[in-house]
Amino acid sequence: MKSDEIALKADWDIPIRLSLEGDRVEGYFVGREAEVSHLKSDLQRRNSGAIIVIGHRGVGKTSFVYQAIAGARQKNKKIVPVLMNATQLHDENEKEAPLRTIENLIRRLYATIGQHSLNRSVKAELDKLYKKAQSSSAKVTEAVRHKESDEGNQVTETSFSIKPEALVYTGIVLIVAAAGGALVSRLPFLADITGAKEIARGLVSLGLPAIFLGRFVLQRRRNMVSLRESTADEVYETDKTLGNLEHDLERVHKLIANEKYKIVYVVDELDKLEILQAKKVLQYFKNLFTLSDAQFIFIGSERFSRLGEAKPDEGELRSKEYTLFSSKYFVMRPRYSDVSQYLDMIVDGNNVSGDSWERFKRAICFDARNDYFDLKDRIRDRINSHSEDGCPAISLDDWDGGDQRRQQLHKAVTILIEDKYLYRSPSFWELNEKLQRLIFEHAHELFHAFPGNGWNDPEGDAPESQLIRDFHILLERHGALTVGQTKQVTQKGKNLQVRNYTYKGPIAALIPDRLNELTEFEKRFVEEFERYCDAVRRVLNAQRKILGHNELSQSEMLGAPQTYIAELKTQFQLDGASILNPYMGHYRQLRSKGPHPGLQLDQVQAWSSEILKGVKQIQTSAPHIICEIMKRDKGSVVQVQNINQNGNLFGGAASPIRNALSRVGCNVIFVADLSRQVAVPFGGIAILDGLKKCLRDNASTHRVALVCDSDSASDRLTGVHIVRVSKVESLDKEIIAGVEEIRKFFSEQG
Structure with missing residues (x-):
């Protein structure tokens, strides 16, 4: 070999295929360990069901299936793959297509399983089914009818024509009858009875032929009954109507399964069928493919990925196709x-x-x-x-x-x-x-x-x-x-x-083996984590400022987040630990210097989503936070109760407001004599918009501090103060403004 030369193996580009033994693949297959393991498990555990394997052309779908089958057969030699092409599931004549499908399934099964050691009776049933699939029922039925017709002609000939052998038998019977009649007429005890001799002679002479003829007719009828029974059996044995063949194939599957064999049909190149053609086949033989004692693996391109996902009919939860496949495998481009x-x-x-x-x-x-x-x-x-x-x-x-x-x-x-x-x-x-x-x-x-x-x-x-x-x-x-x-x-x-x-030009610096800077989605996770910490800090600072305590900086919050998460729990009964603790290590790792772990987009997106839920929890808890701060405010002697737990709250002339707010549920801050009451709901601006007059008429004694996460909510309603919590950076200011507005309202009393 020359220097700087690479020699390829002679079989480097052969297509992947199953070996004759079926327990190894010929060719070169690498990767997809997890997917192969899953499919092997399906083949080993299940005895029935339809599986679809999807991926774009050339990605290695068939190789993947063969690798899984070979691996499964190494554990169980009685797993038998039956290889088919999707064109064998279709016929240009749509009326004949289902029948051709079942015939081809039977033929491929017979050609494959015949190589294995089956019980003699099972083999006989399979042979019988194969002959039925191979036969032409129309021709057999016609032949049977001809046989019936021929036998009928023979009966007619027997009834109305006399063959030579029949003449001999008839002559013998008549001679014996005549002799018997003459002999009987000479009996002594008949001599004294008038006419007895003539009657006896007649009975013997005519009776024997009658008995002979009756026996002949009875035997003939028995022969015809036997013929009809054998004809019916023959018609059944060769009846290859679709329902009969499908039933018999399922029965053969069951017999083979009883022998501990597992039949796995592999239907490749589904792409050769149109989507509608494939759907028709799958729907027509749904029970066979999903419930019979055999497994079916269908292999197709990405355009078949929506098979089994049709919209349900009106009034139904799921479509008829929903349960077509017990498993779906998506074969992606390799790494x-x-x-x-x-x-x-x-x-x-x-x-x-x-x-x-x-x-x-x-x-x-x-x-x-x-x-x-x-x-x-x-x-x-x-x-x-x-x-x-x-x-x-x-x-x-x-x-x-x-x-x-x-x-x-x-x-x-x-x-x-x-x-x-x-x-x-x-x-x-x-x-x-x-x-x-x-x-x-x-x-x-x-x-x-x-x-x-x-x-x-x-x-x-x-x-x-x-x-x-x-x-x-x-x-x-x-x-x-x-x-x-x-x-x-x-x-x-x-x-x-x-x-x-x-x-500018070719890449100048060497690309590292691993990315050593944050991706956009990792930066976003870091931002969301810090945004949540900022929301917690601003809630705590709102109370600290109102109560005259020192406020927290963001660096203090990020330096010891668990400490302040605990304070959030103590002060406002909000569980921030379940939001931050699972992701604290990831946050710190992403904030550190050097290469970062191989975090994938979907997992980091999931973390960001959970953090966003935490921010949303704080925003929707703002009414509760405002009420808790008001209870701790030394300058206000107030009580807090849910509007639906005290029928006296927002009563009398303010009852329309009560009725409206009862539907959304909210707390009410009030003084003991109920002369000042403030409802603090989250949302509901549209409900209050229809109560403008009632709100205005009761504004001196009843107010609403409405918390919302929309910047578009208007302050135009008399008796309603809007607390906007959509922006984390202004969360503390909005809470403080809401509390100050309520304090001012209570200070106006009396």
């Missing part, structure tokens, strides 16, 4: 670690250094966009020689700057998409595929760019937009892009920095 391992496996030997081999792998994976199918084509493009035994080889002598750029861009893509942005849940396979396609497409645009070409950050809040913005930042920090203008945009209440970039 670079899997593709890299595959490349290592197909190499028979190489004379290149480890760094050169790694650079080559990344460069070629960049061109293939981490896709197995495309990777094989890119490898073929690079083959430039062959050994004496025909094995292909790739020389790295022509390594150029283009490959250097490819491997750098590929590394930038993978440390972002694989370490950060891919969702861990298989349910998000479509989004994962979308993210991978998007980042590779954008990276290829950059690869073909010229200095001076420009790009703008997307302005959306979706993961796709965040990914591209982070990709631009990464490339800018490593010398490929320069920042132009920056502007602030607001998405879902969050301020985002959106920039435009100019392509």
Whole structure:
């Protein structure tokens, strides 16, 4: 082998297929350990059910299924895969399609299971079913009718024509009858009876032929009954109507299962059917596919991902398709670690250094966009020689700057998409595929760019937009892009920095093995964590200021958050520990220097969501916080009670207000003689808007301090003070203003 040359194995590109024994795959399969383990478990545990395996073309769906089957067969040799093509489930003649489907299932089962040692009776039943599927019922029925007709003709001939042998038998019977009649007429005891001799002679002469003929007719009838019974059996045995075949196939499945065998039908290339055709087949044979003693694995592209998710009919909770599949598997584009391992496996030997081999792998994976199918084509493009035994080889002598750029861009893509942005849940396979396609497409645009070409950050809040913005930042920090203008945009209440970039040239600095700066979603988590801490701090400071105590700074809060979370619990009975404690370690880790852990987008988003719930809890608890502060205010002697627990609150002329607020529920702050009352609800501005006159007429004794999380709520209602808590940065000021307004109202008494 030459220096800087990579020799490939002779079978490096053979398609993955099951071995004849079925307990191993021929070809090279790597990765997907978790998915293979799950499918193996399904095959080992279950005896029935339909499974669908989905992914874009060329991603390795069939290889994945074969690997799982081979692994399951290593534990249980009685798992029998029956391999089929989806075209065998369809016929151009729609009326005949269901019948053709069941016939093909039977044929494939017979061809496969026949190689195994079945009980003789089970084998006989399978043989009988196979012959039935192979036969033509119309021809058999016609033949049976011909047989009936022939037998009928024979009866007619027997009844109305005399064959030679019949003449002989008849002559013998008549001679015997005549002789018997003459002999009987000579009996002595008949001589004295008038006419007795003639009667006896007649009975014997005619009776014997009658008995003979009766026996002949009876035997003939028995033969016809036997013929009809055998004809009925033959018609049943060859009745290949759809219902009969499906019933018999299910019965054979049961018999085979009783022998401890597990039948697994693998229906590949579902893409060869239209969606509607596939749905019809699946719905028509739903019971067979889901309840029979066999498993069915259907393999199709992403366009079949919505099978089984149709909208239910009106009045129904779920559609008829909802229970079609017991399991769904989504086969995604492989990670670079899997593709890299595959490349290592197909190499028979190489004379290149480890760094050169790694650079080559990344460069070629960049061109293939981490896709197995495309990777094989890119490898073929690079083959430039062959050994004496025909094995292909790739020389790295022509390594150029283009490959250097490819491997750098590929590394930038993978440390972002694989370490950060891919969702861990298989349910998000479509989004994962979308993210991978998007980042590779954008990276290829950059690869073909010229200095001076420009790009703008997307302005959306979706993961796709965040990914591209982070990709631009990464490339800018490593010398490929320069920042132009920056502007602030607001998405879902969050301020985002959106920039435009100019392509400067190839990546100047080496891309690290792991991202050592925060992604946008990690920054957002840090901001949400600190925002929650700020909300807690502002609630505590509102009370501290009213009661004349020292206020907290944000640095004090972040320095010892557990201390002040405990104070929140003591003062206002709010559980902040369940919000902060699970994420405290992650927050501190993200705030520390150096490389950050491989936190994925979906888990960090989930943390941020929980933190947001904590902020929302504080905002909606503002009425309770205001009431607690009022109770502790030394300058006010007040009581607090729920409006629905005291019928005297907001009574008399103010009862319309009471009726309205009773529906939302709220506390009321009041003095003992009820001469001053303040209701403190959360929300309900629309309800109060219809009570303007009542609020105005009772404003001297009854007020409403309405807490809301909307900035648009108006203060135009007399007797109503609005406390806006939508912005954390003004939460303390709003609470203090609300308390001051209530204190002022009570101070006006009397």
